[in-house]
Amino acid sequence: MISKVKKTKPHGVARVGTSPVGVEGSPLRNGTPPVGMDGLIVRAEGSSAPWAIKARDPLVRAGSSSARGESLPVQVVGASVAGLFTACLLARRGVAVDVLERTDRLEPMPRTLIVTNRMRQILGTLGEACVTNEIRNFELFTDGRVASVTLDQPDLVIERAALIRSLADSAQNFGANLVFGRRFQRLAGGGKGLTVQYENCEDGSQEERRTGAVVGGDGAASRVARAAGWPAQATASLIQAVVALPSDLAAHTVRVWFVPQDTPYFYWLIPCNEHEGVLGLIGEAGAEARVSLERFLARKGFAARRFEGGRVPIYSGWVNVEKRLGAGRVFLVGDAAAQVKVTTVGGVVTGLRGAVGVAESIVSGRGGELRGLRRELDAHLWVRRALHHFTQPDYSRLVDLLNAPARRALSRQSRDQALSVLWRLCWSEPRLFLLGLRGLLMRNGTPPVTPSRSREAAAVAVATPGD
Numbered sequence: 001m002i003s004k005v006k007k008t009k010p011h012g013v014a015r016v017g018t019s020p021v022g023v024e025g026s027p028l029r030n031g032t033p034p035v036g037m038d039g040l041i042v043r044a045e046g047s048s049a050p051w052a053i054k055a056r057d058p059l060v061r062a063g064s065s066s067a068r069g070e071s072l073p074v075q076v077v078g079a080s081v082a083g084l085f086t087a088c089l090l091a092r093r094g095v096a097v098d099v100l101e102r103t104d105r106l107e108p109m110p111r112t113l114i115v116t117n118r119m120r121q122i123l124g125t126l127g128e129a130c131v132t133n134e135i136r137n138f139e140l141f142t143d144g145r146v147a148s149v150t151l152d153q154p155d156l157v158i159e160r161a162a163l164i165r166s167l168a169d170s171a172q173n174f175g176a177n178l179v180f181g182r183r184f185q186r187l188a189g190g191g192k193g194l195t196v197q198y199e200n201c202e203d204g205s206q207e208e209r210r211t212g213a214v215v216g217g218d219g220a221a222s223r224v225a226r227a228a229g230w231p232a233q234a235t236a237s238l239i240q241a242v243v244a245l246p247s248d249l250a251a252h253t254v255r256v257w258f259v260p261q262d263t264p265y266f267y268w269l270i271p272c273n274e275h276e277g278v279l280g281l282i283g284e285a286g287a288e289a290r291v292s293l294e295r296f297l298a299r300k301g302f303a304a305r306r307f308e309g310g311r312v313p314i315y316s317g318w319v320n321v322e323k324r325l326g327a328g329r330v331f332l333v334g335d336a337a338a339q340v341k342v343t344t345v346g347g348v349v350t351g352l353r354g355a356v357g358v359a360e361s362i363v364s365g366r367g368g369e370l371r372g373l374r375r376e377l378d379a380h381l382w383v384r385r386a387l388h389h390f391t392q393p394d395y396s397r398l399v400d401l402l403n404a405p406a407r408r409a410l411s412r413q414s415r416d417q418a419l420s421v422l423w424r425l426c427w428s429e430p431r432l433f434l435l436g437l438r439g440l441l442m443r444n445g446t447p448p449v450t451p452s453r454s455r456e457a458a459a460v461a462v463a464t465p466g467d
């Protein structure tokens with residue numbers, strides 16, 4: 001129920017970070033590109049000034065938001081990885097942006113994540129502050145067997161809270177407004193755009209904001225998605241324990257265990273630094289995942305220092321990222337759009353790519369990055385389908401079949417090139433193709449993810465957790 005409706009000015013601002021650059025003095029507006037984000041993909045092609053917005057940009061045409069300093073900023077819901085990066089990209093292109101976040105300040109939960117080197121290509125120096133370790137080797141264990149894979153390009157171990165802080169700082173430097181303590185409630189199309197309703201979390205009052213475009217970066221249980229008519233999505237439970245690294249594990253090596261009698265998924269141990277790591281698993285249900293993890297920790301002689309956990313969506317098919325409501329546009333990005341690789345349930349790099357795609361769509365009406373992202377997510381879905389019903393003998397055979405050429409294929413290609421990895425693996429060892437085919441046929445036509453029956457279905461990975 002709406003208790004009280006306040007109409008607010010669009011720029012109710014709370015700043016984070018230390019940068020003195022505000023909206024009016026945004027680097028975009030004085031023409032000086034800020035430091036960082038040097039590797040950003042989105043550019044104004046054909047423009048001499050890459051930060052200039054083009055006259056044919058739809059939002060400028062619609063008059064809903066523009067570099068001319070008009071009101072009605074784009075509203076990004078959720079100040080986390082995907083939402084903040086979308087805000088950076090839009091603000092950098094001269095689009096006025098408000099980021100509305102339900103928490104009362106920027107205090108993201110710390111979480112150790114592993115991502116591919118692609119994060120560096122997308123974020124440039126902006127992401128460096130959050131990198132705590134680089135991974136050069138993977139050890140894959142199953143039933144007393146082990147296969148080692150050395151990476152040509154290291155994976156990155158990152159601290160999520162540090163990444164979110166960097167993105168928030170950068171978004172503000174480009175001129176985005178961060179507004180905390182605002183919980184998205186609902187939206188409606190009408191007139192020339194959208195009316196969006198937020199709860200002010202401090203006093204419970206309601207406020208309305210008008211805009212031409214809303215971007216839902218509000219995570220797996222996205223309210224923006226529900227409000228605009230997207231269906232709910234299946235999620236998996238990820239839980240990991242912070243543990244001391246065992247003395248026989250080098251800080252640049254990740255261990256993965258396939259133990260199908262415990263879980264159809266896998267366990268991982270990722271070193272955060274020379275002393276600590278996170279040992280976790282993807283579970284079908286949160287409580288069961290915790291029990292399995294504790295049993296595994298005990299079996300391997302680890303003591304949990306603390307636990308980190310949460311729910312991640314399971315990609316079961318491409319989610320169109322845009323809906324039109326009257327004259328307004330609603331977009332989804334990151335976990336809200338299930339932009340997660342289902343082999344590994346890694347959503348950081350794919351969420352960043354989704355942000356690039358949504359920013360491209362808003363600014364220029366093109367979505368080239370989204371097409372590539374869709375192909376990638378679909379390839380991961382096929383791998384997961386093949387692996388989902390693997391038994392212990394299947395995993396043993398998989399590890400045995402990882403011969404030298406197959407391992408080289410895994411070394412050279414990152415998990416962001418799933419199709420290429422699959423092709424090279426099957427080329428180097430055709431029996432891997434047959435094994436995968438058998439995995440697909442074992443499904444007996446049952447889809448691996450059935451949201452109505454199993455909201456907590458999860459993923460299997462051939463290589464690593466996370467990204």
Ligand SMILES: Cc1cc2nc3c(=O)[nH]c(=O)nc-3n(C[C@H](O)[C@H](O)[C@H](O)COP(=O)(O)OP(=O)(O)OC[C@H]3O[C@@H](n4cnc5c(N)ncnc54)[C@H](O)[C@@H]3O)c2cc1C
Pocket residue numbers: 077078079080081082083100101102103111112113114115182183184185217218219220223238239240308309310311312333334335336340345346347348349351465466467
């Ligand atoms: C334990 C664990 C380990 C993981 N490991 C990895 C890994 O190794 N590698 C990897 O790539 N990925 C990993 N992931 C997945 C990854 O963390 C997510 O895919 C990614 O963080 C999603 O980012 P996001 O910005 O889309 O959403 P979120 O990070 O979920 O952010 C959503 C934001 O929206 C806000 N919000 C929600 N509702 C509202 C509302 N109504 N109004 C306003 N604001 C709202 C929230 O407060 C939050 O700030 C892991 C996840 C977990 C739980």
